[in-house]
Amino acid sequence: MLITRRATFSASHYYWNPDWSPEQNLAVFGKCANRAGHGHNYTLEVTVSGSVDPVTGFLVDLKWLKDLIEHEVLDVYDHRHLNLEVPEFAHTIPTTENISIAIWNRLVPAIASASTARLTTVRIYETPEIFAEFSGGQA
Amino acid sequence: MLITRRATFSASHYYWNPDWSPEQNLAVFGKCANRAGHGHNYTLEVTVSGSVDPVTGFLVDLKWLKDLIEHEVLDVYDHRHLNLEVPEFAHTIPTTENISIAIWNRLVPAIASASTARLTTVRIYETPEIFAEFSGGQA
Amino acid sequence: MLITRRATFSASHYYWNPDWSPEQNLAVFGKCANRAGHGHNYTLEVTVSGSVDPVTGFLVDLKWLKDLIEHEVLDVYDHRHLNLEVPEFAHTIPTTENISIAIWNRLVPAIASASTARLTTVRIYETPEIFAEFSGGQA
Amino acid sequence: MLITRRATFSASHYYWNPDWSPEQNLAVFGKCANRAGHGHNYTLEVTVSGSVDPVTGFLVDLKWLKDLIEHEVLDVYDHRHLNLEVPEFAHTIPTTENISIAIWNRLVPAIASASTARLTTVRIYETPEIFAEFSGGQA
Amino acid sequence: MLITRRATFSASHYYWNPDWSPEQNLAVFGKCANRAGHGHNYTLEVTVSGSVDPVTGFLVDLKWLKDLIEHEVLDVYDHRHLNLEVPEFAHTIPTTENISIAIWNRLVPAIASASTARLTTVRIYETPEIFAEFSGGQA
Amino acid sequence: MLITRRATFSASHYYWNPDWSPEQNLAVFGKCANRAGHGHNYTLEVTVSGSVDPVTGFLVDLKWLKDLIEHEVLDVYDHRHLNLEVPEFAHTIPTTENISIAIWNRLVPAIASASTARLTTVRIYETPEIFAEFSGGQA
Numbered sequence: 001m002l003i004t005r006r007a008t009f010s011a012s013h014y015y016w017n018p019d020w021s022p023e024q025n026l027a028v029f030g031k032c033a034n035r036a037g038h039g040h041n042y043t044l045e046v047t048v049s050g051s052v053d054p055v056t057g058f059l060v061d062l063k064w065l066k067d068l069i070e071h072e073v074l075d076v077y078d079h080r081h082l083n084l085e086v087p088e089f090a091h092t093i094p095t096t097e098n099i100s101i102a103i104w105n106r107l108v109p110a111i112a113s114a115s116t117a118r119l120t121t122v123r124i125y126e127t128p129e130i131f132a133e134f135s136g137g138q139a
Numbered sequence: 140m141l142i143t144r145r146a147t148f149s150a151s152h153y154y155w156n157p158d159w160s161p162e163q164n165l166a167v168f169g170k171c172a173n174r175a176g177h178g179h180n181y182t183l184e185v186t187v188s189g190s191v192d193p194v195t196g197f198l199v200d201l202k203w204l205k206d207l208i209e210h211e212v213l214d215v216y217d218h219r220h221l222n223l224e225v226p227e228f229a230h231t232i233p234t235t236e237n238i239s240i241a242i243w244n245r246l247v248p249a250i251a252s253a254s255t256a257r258l259t260t261v262r263i264y265e266t267p268e269i270f271a272e273f274s275g276g277q278a
Numbered sequence: 279m280l281i282t283r284r285a286t287f288s289a290s291h292y293y294w295n296p297d298w299s300p301e302q303n304l305a306v307f308g309k310c311a312n313r314a315g316h317g318h319n320y321t322l323e324v325t326v327s328g329s330v331d332p333v334t335g336f337l338v339d340l341k342w343l344k345d346l347i348e349h350e351v352l353d354v355y356d357h358r359h360l361n362l363e364v365p366e367f368a369h370t371i372p373t374t375e376n377i378s379i380a381i382w383n384r385l386v387p388a389i390a391s392a393s394t395a396r397l398t399t400v401r402i403y404e405t406p407e408i409f410a411e412f413s414g415g416q417a
Numbered sequence: 418m419l420i421t422r423r424a425t426f427s428a429s430h431y432y433w434n435p436d437w438s439p440e441q442n443l444a445v446f447g448k449c450a451n452r453a454g455h456g457h458n459y460t461l462e463v464t465v466s467g468s469v470d471p472v473t474g475f476l477v478d479l480k481w482l483k484d485l486i487e488h489e490v491l492d493v494y495d496h497r498h499l500n501l502e503v504p505e506f507a508h509t510i511p512t513t514e515n516i517s518i519a520i521w522n523r524l525v526p527a528i529a530s531a532s533t534a535r536l537t538t539v540r541i542y543e544t545p546e547i548f549a550e551f552s553g554g555q556a
Numbered sequence: 557m558l559i560t561r562r563a564t565f566s567a568s569h570y571y572w573n574p575d576w577s578p579e580q581n582l583a584v585f586g587k588c589a590n591r592a593g594h595g596h597n598y599t600l601e602v603t604v605s606g607s608v609d610p611v612t613g614f615l616v617d618l619k620w621l622k623d624l625i626e627h628e629v630l631d632v633y634d635h636r637h638l639n640l641e642v643p644e645f646a647h648t649i650p651t652t653e654n655i656s657i658a659i660w661n662r663l664v665p666a667i668a669s670a671s672t673a674r675l676t677t678v679r680i681y682e683t684p685e686i687f688a689e690f691s692g693g694q695a
Numbered sequence: 696m697l698i699t700r701r702a703t704f705s706a707s708h709y710y711w712n713p714d715w716s717p718e719q720n721l722a723v724f725g726k727c728a729n730r731a732g733h734g735h736n737y738t739l740e741v742t743v744s745g746s747v748d749p750v751t752g753f754l755v756d757l758k759w760l761k762d763l764i765e766h767e768v769l770d771v772y773d774h775r776h777l778n779l780e781v782p783e784f785a786h787t788i789p790t791t792e793n794i795s796i797a798i799w800n801r802l803v804p805a806i807a808s809a810s811t812a813r814l815t816t817v818r819i820y821e822t823p824e825i826f827a828e829f830s831g832g833q834a
Contacts, residue, residue: 039456057234178317335512373613595734
């Protein structure tokens with residue numbers, strides 16, 4: 001059994017490898033290399049697995065999961081510039097892939113410490129056309 | 140190979156454990172504990188697996204699957220109060236998780252008796268922000 | 279200039295005219311006449327018109343409009359049975375049309391007392407397939 | 418007869434009135450006042466009116482309209498920081514309302530100079546929950 | 557008061573002016589000029605206006621409107637090749653604009669003969685990115 | 696780690712088994728057997744798996760994947776009649792299932808020859824209500 005909660009946040013980012021020349025950054029990252037930044041409405045889907053409690057009918061309390069996503073992710077990412085204001089992206093490019101890993105790393109301990117449910121998948125949509133999905137293990 | 144058919148139904152429900160006091164129900168279930176009921180437009184996705192018939196190009200006849208979902212699920216759930224009118228929720232709280240299990244239990248024998256395809260997943264959206272997914276086995 | 283804010287709520291309702299026999303209710307209202315109730319995820323769009331304040335760039339403060347919709351509508355409608363718990367539907371059938379009028383009547387004085395913006399339209403979706411739109415005047 | 422073409426772009430912005438103290442900006446604009454910027458996937462709907470050419474069946478050539486939106490708007494706004502890189506927002510706060518006016522002002526002369534169709538409405542979604550609509554005249 | 561009902565149909569079409577050379581058709585209509593045809597999932601929104609019947613709470617019976625759209629439009633358009641099988645497009649190019657006019661012409665008498673409601677707008681989406689809207693009068 | 700890119704195309708098709716009588720085709724395929732053809736806006740989701748390059752933060756360059764989908768699939772399928780113009784459907788019925796296999800077969804070598812990423816899943820929506828998913832192996 002899996003249950004998923006969706007959330008959204010709006011953030012800025014850019015793609016830039018400081019070991020490269022501006023020309024190389026532009027060649028690889030195109031318009032995403034613009035250092036003034038651009039942004040997205042990200043949609044996040046957090047999926048947890050576990051067994052259904054026969055007393056409540058819940059795998060997890062979705063109000064608890066919503067609050068946890070809010071505290072662990074949205075309070076840090078929403079209305080922020082990911083490169084400049086979110087610590088895990090100080091030296092890591094905030095691509096869709098890396099954002100899914102970073103959110104996974106934030107949620108795993110928070111869920112493990114407070115629930116018998118297990119984080120199964122973090123899916124993040126940068127736009128409706130692009131999404132990454134991380135399920136742990138080697139990235 | 141998997142093929143999925145989506146359907147929608149509108150129903151009422153509430154969350155209430157009769158072994159608990161009203162205060163405890165309110166504490167755990169919040170506004171979902173309102174006994175007057177509230178409702179949702181549920182979206183159901185039924186996924187079956189199997190092999191493609193080289194004569195028809197079909198894994199299953201989707202018109203048949205649509206009718207089966209209609210008879211087995213929508214005729215019983217649509218425009219109904221799940222707690223009060225649907226037998227499997229007489230003593231089971233109709234959470235998103237439990238609805239996915241109940242629909243699974245309705246569809247498995249109906250599909251097995253009439254097709255070589257195998258039910259793989261039942262996904263049910265309570266709102267666009269919340270969905271449960273059951274693939275059989277222990278719930 | 280128009281600006282619109284969307285909100286959602288989940289509620290139960292049924293269609294029933296107490297002056298009619300059960301047979302007549304069933305004939306006119308079909309499965310919506312089920313007195314156990316059924317429900318929907320309603321989507322509400324509130325559109326206001328006015329001029330843009332050159333100091334803020336706002337027609338209205340959307341945070342204020344969000345809070346107003348929450349207090350005036352969602353706190354009363356969300357997770358409620360419209361017929362049984364919302365006063366304006368005690369003797370009025372909560373059809374999509376009548377819900378749009380009732381929300382209009384709730385919002386007009388609240389907006390007029392606190393803003394120079396003018397409520398222009400209330401659009402309410404019962405499902406993605408059905409929506410009513412009220413812009414004041416004779417209903 | 419109206420015909421509408423939708424387009425999307427991703428951009429950063431912040432809300433800041435330079436005549437105000439930081440405290441006042443924070444009080445009015447909340448988290449949108451963050452000078453590092455945040456961003457959105459904007460959806461733009463451009464509606465033109467006119468009569469249908471009996472020879473082509475077109476009110477306008479939608480390929481032409483798509484290219485025009487691309488040249489006049491997307492090339493300037495997409496993957497840009499609106500406050501820092503788009504001239505019309507150097508001294509105007511890029512609220513949803515002001516973006517709709519700015520796009521209107523870009524499109525009116527471009528359409529008028531090349532078509533008998535008339536720009537009727539610019540609708541811009543900042544998120545699926547918020548959209549502004551400008552139809553000319555006094556803003 | 558307006559109420560809208562949405563419906564969908566899938567159809568083929570191509571754009572071709574028989575008075576033109578193939579080269580001219582290709583120059584004006586691009587890949588839409590392919591005579592083998594291509595197709596779309598069209599979404600139709602039919603909006604009617606009128607007053608709310610205080611006895612039913614209905615502007616129109618939406619079940620009736622759904623059936624009417626089905627009989628007048630879907631039975632003729634769905635799973636059809638518009639140019640080859642729908643009479644009004646034998647000599648008229650089935651552009652989005654012309655489809656909205658043709659549906660309007662089908663619905664106006666059907667609604668007028670059976671209801672006090674008035675057809676207000678026919679909106680047709682060819683894709684989520686393109687829609688035409690006809691409200692009567694000169695096209 | 697998985698990353699998915701969505702694309703859309705519009706095409707015509709019909710379902711017809713030339714070994715059957717017209718009556719049998721009609722009995723099995725219903726209105727899809729109409730030889731004039733009908734069409735859809737297909738939505739394609741291409742999912743690839745692999746590891747994230749620490750230098751770019753990319754599993755694959757999504758611009759490259761977009762171009763590859765365009766060259767390998769859209770250039771051949773978009774605004775085409777699948778039965779009449781796409782070689783793999785000359786003798787294979789273009790059902791949703793078979794389209795997912797055909798796109799898989801087009802993409803596997805193209806991705807393998809140019810990337811260390813592995814094609815994981817091809818999902819194709821014929822309408823929002825129906826989608827097939829192929830992950831390789833025996834169809």
